[in-house]
Amino acid sequence: MAVSDLIQQARNRFGQAPNLLLRANEPTGEKPWEMFVTDEHTEHYLAIKTGGDSDRGMLTGALGVGGVTVLLMCSILILSGNADGILTGVILAAALFVIPFLWETRRPLPLPILFNRRTREVYFDHNGKLYHSPWDGIQALAGEFVMVGPHTGGMRNASLEILVRRLGEPDNALLVSLGLPMGKTLQMQKGFWEWLRAYMDNGPWFDENGQHSASDAYVKKMLSAHTNPTGFLAYRRQRIAEKKEANEGKNYLEWTDAALYLGHLFFYPMNWLQEFTYSIAKRRSRNRWPQIVTERLQPNGPTTRLLDLERERGLDV
Numbered sequence: 001m002a003v004s005d006l007i008q009q010a011r012n013r014f015g016q017a018p019n020l021l022l023r024a025n026e027p028t029g030e031k032p033w034e035m036f037v038t039d040e041h042t043e044h045y046l047a048i049k050t051g052g053d054s055d056r057g058m059l060t061g062a063l064g065v066g067g068v069t070v071l072l073m074c075s076i077l078i079l080s081g082n083a084d085g086i087l088t089g090v091i092l093a094a095a096l097f098v099i100p101f102l103w104e105t106r107r108p109l110p111l112p113i114l115f116n117r118r119t120r121e122v123y124f125d126h127n128g129k130l131y132h133s134p135w136d137g138i139q140a141l142a143g144e145f146v147m148v149g150p151h152t153g154g155m156r157n158a159s160l161e162i163l164v165r166r167l168g169e170p171d172n173a174l175l176v177s178l179g180l181p182m183g184k185t186l187q188m189q190k191g192f193w194e195w196l197r198a199y200m201d202n203g204p205w206f207d208e209n210g211q212h213s214a215s216d217a218y219v220k221k222m223l224s225a226h227t228n229p230t231g232f233l234a235y236r237r238q239r240i241a242e243k244k245e246a247n248e249g250k251n252y253l254e255w256t257d258a259a260l261y262l263g264h265l266f267f268y269p270m271n272w273l274q275e276f277t278y279s280i281a282k283r284r285s286r287n288r289w290p291q292i293v294t295e296r297l298q299p300n301g302p303t304t305r306l307l308d309l310e311r312e313r314g315l316d317v
Contacts, residue, residue, distance in 0.1 A: 019143030020186070022160075022193050024135055024200070030187060032194035032210045036226040037179035039112045039282075041219065043204045045297050046196070047112035051180055056109060057277030060100040061270040067096035068269065097273075104277050109285040113162075113176060116296055117200060121305050123293050124164050124176050130290060131164040131174055132306045135200050139163045141175065142189045157181040160189040167306060229271035233264040 022028060040047040070093040074086050111125040120135040140162045146155065159181035166172035178192065198210035205216040227235060240261065243252040292309075295301040 022140040022142055024138050028190040028194055030191040030194050031208060032198045033191040034195055034222045035179055035192045038223060041223060044118050044299060046115040046199050048178055049112055050110045056104055056281055057274035060104050060277040061274035063100050064097040064273040065270045067093035101277055105280045108288060109281050111288060115200060117203060119296050119303050119305050126174060130167045132167055133164045134305055134307050140193060142186055144186045158184045158186045158189045228275055230275055233268050236261045236264050
């Protein structure tokens with residue numbers, strides 16, 4: 001199927017709903033903003049989460065905390081002078097952590113979408129097949145649609161998809177979604193497209209207008225808005241400290257502050273284990289990229305585009 005036909009079919013999905021064809025060299029008029037989908041933001045490449053398995057590590061976190069509870073119970077029995085069943089308890093505690101941890105870390109996570117500033121191209125893995133696109137000349141389709149449910153009524157959503165081609169088969173093309181469309185508007189997706197444009201053309205650091213900046217302050221501020229579950233405890237502690245200072249230490253603590261703080265403290269071990277498991281699984285999954293991609297992500301790696309190699313050698317992987 002021709003690329004133009006693929007794009008037209010995609011646009012037909014939206015019917016009469018607003019949709020736009022975005023290009024790398026055409027500004028949308030929106031301010032750049034991040035949509036909580038960034039996996040890594042480095043000087044040389046930007047990794048976008050592709051969705052799926054976002055709860056990886058939750059099982060390890062839940063059962064791991066159960067294992068810690070079993071160990072605490074064994075400790076209490078030892079201190080009370082009762083050693084019966086201690087070995088069984090230790091084996092059970094180890095199994096509650098080790099088995100789910102190995103299961104969750106050895107299953108590969110979906111690889112992210114990579115935006116490489118050095119070579120100015122995009123990489124995407126689809127079922128072990130490498131797709132790519134030069135950034136210059138890339139096209140993206142943004143469109144709105146409404147989902148209607150019996151309890152929620154009509155909910156407006158907006159998707160943002162980029163066009164990539166199979167390495168070695170330029171006629172084999174895909175439209176890849178940049179994050180989930182639920183709860184987003186066309187304006188938000190245009191803003192995220194500006195975030196990508198700012199990174200690729202003026203990055204790695206830029207200001208609120210997308211212009212190059214020597215400081216990473218704005219980018220770090222935007223990325224910090226997506227707090228991991230383990231960060232909730234520190235955030236609640238900071239909020240309590242701010243209230244204490246504002247009220248000069250008098251009657252500053254409300255029952256909701258105490259309840260939220262204790263809740264975050266209670267779930268902190270489970271959240272920490274989940275994030276630790278997810279990070280290990282992510283690190284193992286990165287090894288699935290072919291060498292032709294990983295070497296181009298290095299600071300001193302090749303700068304030739306896959307498109308150019310494809311034309312010279314008829315490259316396929």
